[in-house]
Amino acid sequence: MRTSFLLAIIILAVLVSKSWACHEEDTNLDGHKPKTGVGIIVSTEIIVAFSSTTTSCDMYTAYLKSNYEQIAENAAVGGGLHLEGLFAYRGCSRDSLVQLQRAFKVRFESMFPQSDPLGEKFFQRFEELIINENLANKCPPPGESVS
Incomplete structure (x- = not known):
């Protein structure tokens, strides 16, 4: 008993x-x-x-949720440590950094719309950006790149 x-x-x-x-x-x-x-x-x-x-939380998800506003600020100016951190957690290679920073700045309004202030749909938008920029081979899915 x-x-x-x-x-x-x-x-x-x-x-x-x-x-x-x-x-x-x-x-x-x-x-x-x-x-x-x-x-x-x-x-x-x-x-x-x-x-x-x-422990059991995906580091990529945790990083994004706790730094979403700073990531948006970095994206608005086309670069910064939080944006680079996001790319690193996502598993993107260093040689894709400039292309991703440029894409985030150019597509800022669609990546960080006012209709989604907390970034709840950001994951989908980021994945679409990776596909649209032909970076799937340089940014493998988080499960493959972050333990």
């Missing part, structure tokens, strides 16, 4: 952690303002945010 109860708790803990792994984290792993908390609570929250983002 005790063994089956312990097993049930372990299974429940695993299932909960799997389902929570891709949650929206409000800290974005960028630290805290002193007003919001200090000490063990902040440390625990950062550890949980980092581990929940890296």
Whole structure:
């Protein structure tokens, strides 16, 4: 009886952690303002945010969700670290960087439409851009390039 109860708790803990792994984290792993908390609570929250983002959650997805606004800002000017990070997480080769940056700047309005301010459909738009720019061979799907 005790063994089956312990097993049930372990299974429940695993299932909960799997389902929570891709949650929206409000800290974005960028630290805290002193007003919001200090000490063990902040440390625990950062550890949980980092581990929940890296365990069973796709790093490409996590990066995009936490940096969408900065990626859009970089795309508007045709380059920047967040945009380069997106390409790296997506698995795009370095020699496709200039072409992708140019394509993002030229197609900014369609890549970051006002009708999708949170970027919920960005994945589809990015995949279409890769296909339209004939970069499928230089940008393999994330599952093949990011572990």
